Amino acid sequence: MRSDTFVELMYRRLHGELQTADYIGWADALLEQGCMLPEIAEMASFAFEQAPDAREVERYFLLCAQQLGLRVPQDEYQATRDHWAQTCEQILDGRVGLDDGVARLHAIDNDCGYHLMLPWNDLSDYDGAVHWHDQRRQIAAEDINRLGREAYVRLLTRQFAALCRLPQAALPACFPDVWHCIACGHEHHRATDTAQRAAPCPGCGAPDTLKNMRYLENRQYML
Incomplete structure (x- = not known):
């Protein structure tokens, strides 16, 4: 079973963007993929109710996630990191174009100001020719000019996915601004x-x- 949709659902759930219909749609999609879990069928059947009980639907959703071995993140930052990592993997395997993927990473960050996004902000500074005229230098410029932008972004994407998969405690506070x-x-x-x-x-x-x-x-x- 593909977990891409699940990761996005978890991100949206912890950001308060998920509707009851999204849970039911997830279960329906799994049925179409051949999932035989009885609880998935039960959850999908809520679509036939005029006003499904939101708490009951979510209870089934969490039960199904547990039985499918899917990890349910408990905080927004972890859900964001999971979504970042998944997006990077989609870029690397060609499902998402390079520049479209970079735009998605910024959209996932949603101006939250997470330190881990600094390398992507440095890339944006390079692309937008920011800081050319002040005392600071563009952090990414030398490496991009040496490697070429596409090669640099692919290396950054692979590295970022791996960093997002690390336990939060494995990185210093404020990383990589340290x-x-x-x-x-x-x-x-x-x-x-x-x-x-x-x-x-x-x-x-x-x-x-x-x-x-x-x-x-x-x-x-x-x-």
Whole structure:
């Protein structure tokens, strides 16, 4: 069974955008795909009721998710990360075009300001020629110019999907707007919008192990 629709449903559910008809439609689609779970059939049958009980429909939905082995996220950020990861996988396997996929990632973020979206905001800055005339440099520009935009975006997409699949506790606070030592794990919260990619670690003293996580190659150390 494809879980794409389920992931989107979970995102919409935790953002208060889901209607009772969406749950019932999900069950009906599973029946068409050949799912034989009795509870799915029972849930789909709510479509024949004039005013289905919303609580009862959701109860069946959660029961079906459990029996199908589908994880139900309990917070908006986790549901957002799942939706991001799924969208990245759709981009990588060709179901969604590159630029359309990038637009979808921003739409999923919905201006929530999650730190994890910073690399995509850096790409938007590059595409929009932002910061060319101030003291800061475009974080992504050097790597994009070296690799080519399409190759860079595909690498970023693959990396972002993997980061979204990590447990939230596996990443430093405010990641990737942070400096992180790959030797001792020390976190240093200083400006990351700089050309400097590495520095000596003030925690363990190792040279160049404090990495600026705004950069693509440095984020790979977290995977």
